Amino acid sequence: MQTCKRSCSILIVLLAAQFIGLGLFSKGFFPYKASLPGFSTIEEHPKLPNGDKAAPLVPKFDRLVFMLVDALRSDFVFGENSDMNFVKNLIENHHAVPYTAIATAPTVTLPRIKALTTGSVPNFLDAILNIAESDTSSSLLSQDNWLVQIKKAGNKSISFFGDDTWIKLFPGVFNTTDGTTSFFATDTVEVDLNVTRNVKPQLSKPDWDVLIFHYLGLDHVGHSGGPHSPLMRPKQKEMDDVVKIIYDTIIDQDTQRMQANKNAKPTLFILCGDHGMNEVGNHGGASIGEITTAFVFMSSKFNTVKHVHDKMSKNHDPPSFRYYKVVNQVDVVPTLSYLFGVPIPKNNLGKVMLDLLVDTNEFEKLRVMQLNAHQLSGILQNTWISFDCNPNITLQSGKNCDQDADDVKTRLQCLYWLSYYYHAMALNSIDANYISNASFFYDKFISESSSYISSSFSDYDVGSMYWGLLFMGFASVCFVIVLVNQNARRRKQIRNREKYNKLQFLSYLGTFGLCITMFSSSFIEEEHQFWYFWIQTMWFGFIIYSFRSSKFVHDQILALLSACQMILIRIIRIWNQTGQKYAGEIDLRFYFNTSHVYYMWILFFCSMLILTTMTLREILVTRLIQGKNILQIVLQLISVLIIIFIAFSITKYKLEIDGGSILFPDIFSWIIMIVPITLPVMLARMIYATIGASLVLISLLTILQSKLRNTQGEQNFFDNHVYSLM
Template structure:
């Protein structure tokens, strides 16, 4: 009965984890309320709105266009730089606030507001329509609302999801085919000549969103060999569009805007708050710009990091376009009109009117945000000498503006008097409103913490009856405490990999010291499996530099040694060869004769395993030939390389997955046949079917791994073999699994930043967007190491001693001295002795059978998942007003969601349970 109760507690605990995750997420990531409808012009004493200098806009977004890609000496945008020097273009660095992901950045650019952090999730859900801007006020909606308003759009289909039904002509491309450097851009460019012709330029706005430069960054980084050629290609598009505007009368009043939605870090990724990620270029281009500027030095050097020229907020784009194109500022805008463009209006009253309309629109947002504070009281009650809140400070600044208006008598003060006060108000309002905390649902945050804590308590209650005090148990407890405490420090969250690297090193060191106490000589101990595992761990730690502090720093994966094609592919080939050899015993019989059916079965086994391994290797080679062809330079004949580049990689991936599926089916049927015929072989602790499924999973994991990271799994295999020769207790096996899942996650280049999410293998075998298939492949690609170690940990658990932790060091030493048998033989003898001497009812850590070992394993992993999740939730709740809440703690919670739900419930319990049961 107690056993059934413990199982029930563990099941409930694992069900509570996703419930806690969902509840907390709803409270932590609410959608922000927005003012409905489209803005209209207000009646002002200044009269009608000033005449706009432009009537059309070409809005060219180059995804991940970091500022230095346009403005630096090494830029490929030479024509654009000439426009900047001649005064035909005005350059800026546009600050992109975190999260630096396409969807929230497009929202900021088009609405002028600060999007929700939850848009990070929606950015990956291409079928999602809950984050649409169809009913919100944007500059696109204002342009379309004009009497002759027509919009066309080509490129990233994020725009089509955000603005369904907005465009009169459209052609979208998926942003997640990150291996495509050319087709996604050619699909946009092919529409440009026609749209610039007079017979087809019936649009008021043409949006283009190029993706190739971003894809190159993800694959090869900002210094990759394809980066400069892509910049030159984009510069050629700028040249073509500018010349059309300059020479064709129907385009003479067209504003051309070139910008990036975000930048990229030194690893070529984005999503976080590193300077490179938050500093995209922004260039306003037109021959009319010569009226207001004499030009700028270009190329030039940044003032600091990537800040070239003057830095503006991305939200400033919306009100600036409103003034330059002649429509009301969008209602939810928090941006400020860029002052460089006031020079287009010679009349100072026109300038004052533009800024006043901008200020009054922002004032509406401020009043809606602080309905019961300073703005609801008479201005006379304000103490502006020492405002007590941000709302009161804004009220005081607005009071200054109204005082100037009233003093003017006609409510039309001189621009020189009112514009400084209005500027002071709008910049302060922008800063205050942009940093205002979200409307957190505190009760839901508390409920989420309570539910996750309850899950931890239930897991602990299920675990206690089968665990006793031991050094391994103390190590596990300390790990729980350290991890929970570290989640309250932003620097440790950013550099979490070091927690796992050091704890894994200490644990392996503990196992080594423990082996010394069993009588092993000091000299022979230096060749022990623990020392080998430590050496492998040291290499894995340096394989990919990750985190924030060392991202992009020299590492093994990007070293001149490993990037040599001959070295890289020798290691990759060795990894696939080993995977093929390990598959063979699971297709071939254990014993064969010289002729007859057994020889045929042996031939089938070799053929099946070689076919799977060869298909998987060819797919990876073909994928790399398209994805990073420089990795094959000098390695293959040009004809062979050309052949690989022409192979249909979607079909190849499907063949690999189909072969793995058939292999799985064969192994399951063969196991059932052996069992039904009563000819099961005498197997070790790990069943033939379980180890066979592990080898199939290994091939799948290699398929979902970047080519440069594949040699890591060769190292993991060495470590797994070394640890399998060490007599681990079940708890030590669980600790090994827990530590190595996290070590492998970071060693493969992941971090707690959104920018480290790798999409390169998200479409293996998928020709179009399928949210389930792509979601599974994205998770498998980014959690490849942890998935591998989950299955490997089960293999270790099946061979772990069921009572070794009850053996004291003294008895171990004594027995080792008295007997010359191997340690493994000694352990088996001790297990039998202790099993016979155990008293009924004694609560001992390892006094459990096979089911008890698996139950304790899952209980320990569940306890860690629930406890770590609760710690992250508490940290996010307590630090919700922290400066880094959106750049550090919120991304960490998104990862905690994945670890707690998909990793714990689906992988540890589901996949791990499958490997244990078979």
């Protein structure tokens, strides 16, 4: 009893150390990101660098349609295999301005929406909040964003339809909403139809100002079957049809509005993605496919202007996914702010896309860059109190500063001074060289400031992380020592100590190796590769042990079985490429599906028959013959029926999606009579609920039955398990 109390006390202390370490590490890994409070106002805009009063901002557009297609990777729009032909025709005919937009990690929906609306750089804590559907702590009502700015500026109406994450982020902002949940990843149809049904009715209303549509189906197709799924191109065609409906409607409406009212301005239509996807269809990290998205700006204003966004050479590296001019995803925020005549959000890190300013002169472009630079200087002043946000350009020292200084603050301050200096000189003398220099230094200041602030917001608190690792490492080492001491006592009760010691050593070694791999995200993504290696190593260890054993006949059979297991695991490894890095490579499954289709189907039918037969044999022969309880027998029979239904449902689903209904029409017709409708989502829920409940009840009844037969034996059973856990 005393030993048990001491062990429990030690475990409690070690557990507390683990939690302390985890807290310290989390504090360092999720750093606090200081943001400027409040909202930008027109009154905060600076005067022109020469001291003159600037003209008020004039909106370039009256209305906005913001269509966000979840996981819209750049090649899904611009690639040769894309089925978004209408969008590509608009680009080729210079009626739309395309960009390749780069998103930053984490590439999940909630952080990307924050980036697209506030212009800030979210961190990985936002990725965690993205999973919590009920979370309300991530609301953006208190953070400056272009939605609130547009709504305040002209009392415009904003309506939203699609992923309900927007509704949680902007409560009370939208006049009309129709949200859909994003966590039923197998739904690739209804989740988009619920959005599309609102398109025509909303566009037909005479008083709409801003419409936001967030489509989820393409992302769900990626999660279900990857970017090369048979459903991907039809989904692209569906999105392309929606774009055509919106574009044709707003062009007709703009023509009528501007004929009726000479002061009316056109509508801006933006098609974009929040992130991309990798070759498996997943996203969240920073691989090239996950961070590369498409941006397309469409409007009647662009119809008469030929843009310079020519497609990159066809010889460019396809995995780069870079087709047109590359911009940062957050660049849309200051661009939208200027195009609609509202202040740039305070925490924006983007840069205005000057290519979209098609009807502005050079001085207006300089004013745009000045406002962009002034907004970024406010963030820098929050970092360095002495940073000069309103430089006095009459001071000649500004022209002679060190623009190549190693100190970041000195360099950025110099670039800002030079921007103001040449801008003021351009206003006073209207010299092309001054205009060019001012544009150059503004661009350099904005780019370097944005890069520096982004990296500083992503910096980790390394000290806290080290202390956290120290606490967790200390607790882990102490726990291993306690476990070894406990097992040393148990070894005295085990007869075959030699075999026990070797198996125990291999188990400890494998656990230790797995823990080491957890320090690398690449190893975590490819964890199955570790298990492939370690399982093979274990089987090889059994083969070596069997040849050294004195029980020759019995252990040689074990060696043969181990060798067969190694061969089977090797076949499994090359059968289907999984994980993140090698999912797109050719595997044995692809070879069978393309070159030996009938052999593939024979293997499938044989596998289903063998697995189903083995499962039914386990339930009917091994279990049912031992059970005498009526409830247990009924549950086992229910399990049998469910297993048969699942086998037929999986077979029907496989025949439907892989063309088996054409190759084997008789088999498909026969299965339809048994399983008329296949609903994968409902089927999965039924499997989890029914099978899980049945197995739990069977296990409970078995334990109760054993306990009634041998109370003392059952007590020893629980004692041994509790002791092994300690």
